[in-house]
Amino acid sequence: MYQLKMVASPKLPRLAALLTTVACLGLAGCDDHAGDPKMQIGANPVLPAVQQYLMPPMRVAKAVGWGDETPTVSQGLQVHALATGLEHPRSVYVLPNGDVLVVESNGPKAPIYRPKDIITGWVQSFAGAKAKDANRITLIRGANGNGSPELRTVFLDHLNSPFGVALIGHDIYVANTDAIMRFPYQDGQTTITARGTKVTDLPGGPIDHHWTKALLASPDGSKLYVGVGSNSNIGENGIGAEYERAAVWEVDVASGAHRIFASGIRNPTGLQWEPETGKLWAIANERDEIGPDLVPDYLTSVKDGGFYGWPYSYYGQHLDPRIVPQRPDLVAKAIAPDYALSSHVAPLGVAMYTGTDLPANYRSGAFVGEHGSWNRTPLNGYKVVFVPFSDGQPSGPAQDVVTGFLDANNHARGRPVGLAVDRSGGLLIADDVGNTVWRVSGSLPKPAS
Amino acid sequence: MQQRATITEATLIGNADLAPPRKRRGRPMHKILVSFSVAYFTGAFVTDLVYWQMPDVLWERFSIWLIAAGLIMAGVATVAYVIDLAGRRRIDRPAWPRAIGYGLAVLLALTNAFVHSRDGYTAVVPTGLTLSALVIVVLLLTAWVSMAQANRHRIGG
Numbered sequence: 001m002y003q004l005k006m007v008a009s010p011k012l013p014r015l016a017a018l019l020t021t022v023a024c025l026g027l028a029g030c031d032d033h034a035g036d037p038k039m040q041i042g043a044n045p046v047l048p049a050v051q052q053y054l055m056p057p058m059r060v061a062k063a064v065g066w067g068d069e070t071p072t073v074s075q076g077l078q079v080h081a082l083a084t085g086l087e088h089p090r091s092v093y094v095l096p097n098g099d100v101l102v103v104e105s106n107g108p109k110a111p112i113y114r115p116k117d118i119i120t121g122w123v124q125s126f127a128g129a130k131a132k133d134a135n136r137i138t139l140i141r142g143a144n145g146n147g148s149p150e151l152r153t154v155f156l157d158h159l160n161s162p163f164g165v166a167l168i169g170h171d172i173y174v175a176n177t178d179a180i181m182r183f184p185y186q187d188g189q190t191t192i193t194a195r196g197t198k199v200t201d202l203p204g205g206p207i208d209h210h211w212t213k214a215l216l217a218s219p220d221g222s223k224l225y226v227g228v229g230s231n232s233n234i235g236e237n238g239i240g241a242e243y244e245r246a247a248v249w250e251v252d253v254a255s256g257a258h259r260i261f262a263s264g265i266r267n268p269t270g271l272q273w274e275p276e277t278g279k280l281w282a283i284a285n286e287r288d289e290i291g292p293d294l295v296p297d298y299l300t301s302v303k304d305g306g307f308y309g310w311p312y313s314y315y316g317q318h319l320d321p322r323i324v325p326q327r328p329d330l331v332a333k334a335i336a337p338d339y340a341l342s343s344h345v346a347p348l349g350v351a352m353y354t355g356t357d358l359p360a361n362y363r364s365g366a367f368v369g370e371h372g373s374w375n376r377t378p379l380n381g382y383k384v385v386f387v388p389f390s391d392g393q394p395s396g397p398a399q400d401v402v403t404g405f406l407d408a409n410n411h412a413r414g415r416p417v418g419l420a421v422d423r424s425g426g427l428l429i430a431d432d433v434g435n436t437v438w439r440v441s442g443s444l445p446k447p448a449s
Numbered sequence: 450m451q452q453r454a455t456i457t458e459a460t461l462i463g464n465a466d467l468a469p470p471r472k473r474r475g476r477p478m479h480k481i482l483v484s485f486s487v488a489y490f491t492g493a494f495v496t497d498l499v500y501w502q503m504p505d506v507l508w509e510r511f512s513i514w515l516i517a518a519g520l521i522m523a524g525v526a527t528v529a530y531v532i533d534l535a536g537r538r539r540i541d542r543p544a545w546p547r548a549i550g551y552g553l554a555v556l557l558a559l560t561n562a563f564v565h566s567r568d569g570y571t572a573v574v575p576t577g578l579t580l581s582a583l584v585i586v587v588l589l590l591t592a593w594v595s596m597a598q599a600n601r602h603r604i605g606g
Binding site: 052053054055056113114115116232233234235236237238288289311320321322323324325 | 504505506507509510513514517560562563564566567568569570571572574576
């Protein structure tokens, strides 16, 4: 759509800047000068100067669906639809018996605080982001590789914008947007009718800007780690709205008590244990509206007590001018994340690969589902990438693994969200625009006749 | 030519029909609407000043809604102006300088609405606040020029 901007320079005569802007309006779009995303992948992303827009660019890919198409996978891989016709599937979770849980969910209705909120909501509806909220978890059984599941049942219903799921022993924990709920689960159970008990409240409405709550159980099952996103892009709802947000929570399973494990992470949408070191890693969505190449989203190890910058700074000590008053004390200790994924790719799913089904080059590293940009030209993300790891650290550039979510006209056939590795080592991808769960496997699961 | 520059109470109202009654009489609709938008823009300048001194998001929200309301009123005023012209209600003689000045102020306010739609502090300081002030300056100058043209002297620019 629009790609107009005004470079904020205090020395530039304001009228001249205005005239430039008016000229831009007349020309229907000045060049955005987005750089090569490859410059922003890895430990040391190139960070350009902050831009301030007159009209923030909104460039969403129109949702068109897959038709007969399927995603494109790199050599040595195959892709099948595990389940289709879902309602806005956002995350996937695999139970020990191989059953796959698909969380069908969407955010609560966003309140309107400014005229901008009306326009944003209107634009997002083109991207399929306003689908109705099914608020349920569907169970899929026996669909490995052949596309026709033996069983598909509603596993849990009447949830409240759920996202994260974790099984500890015989308890299923579901992270609704406003609380963690516990449900009893027996092996092989296909539907749960129990009401569930609340473990702890989570920061929810009325704003609930970043509503997804990622969930990860500690290996010993005593703690739950929760990714709680910020309540704004960059604090525009007031710092009071950010209480205990933009953080990773550590919740004691037995008591429901919580503490802030790490903070300053704008929107930690996925949590995983790195298998070699046993350290906690997260993917995070960084801030918008200061340029097509700011700020790169990232994948990082999460240190206990660590502060990662938001909202005051990014990538260490790069100050954000939109936050006043600043907090030099916090900025001084802000940790730069380990690995940039490039700007506005919107990572919403992460899976550390420990299986053996995929080719050897995928056996150590993280898959990341990049939902795709809505405010950058050209579009960025809309794919699943693989970040190779060695010795518990990222060890090379991210590789495209699953693409084809955009068609030739830059319309979205689908958008990848949550990821999981199934019992046979296949990679599962929730696609909330294609309303499908895709399964990526190694070559030739069953030879053609 | 038929108009006399006699200072009467009616003159200070600014648009009294001094010409002999010909057709319809009455205050042009657009003028009332214009004063609404001017009041909204002035309010936005005030809330911007408060935000500058005390950056609570509340004031920034006041500002953007005030600017938006001012722009809507300006839009309605423009429609009313056309209707007034079509309906041959009397438009004051120095209408063009006033219309141009007002149009400029509205354009600045429109730009300001975009600046105020940014997130955080830079939605107001410094560009938004500057534009809000500029809108007021342009409106005051416009009022002063049109009053000077009408041989009046009440408010200085």
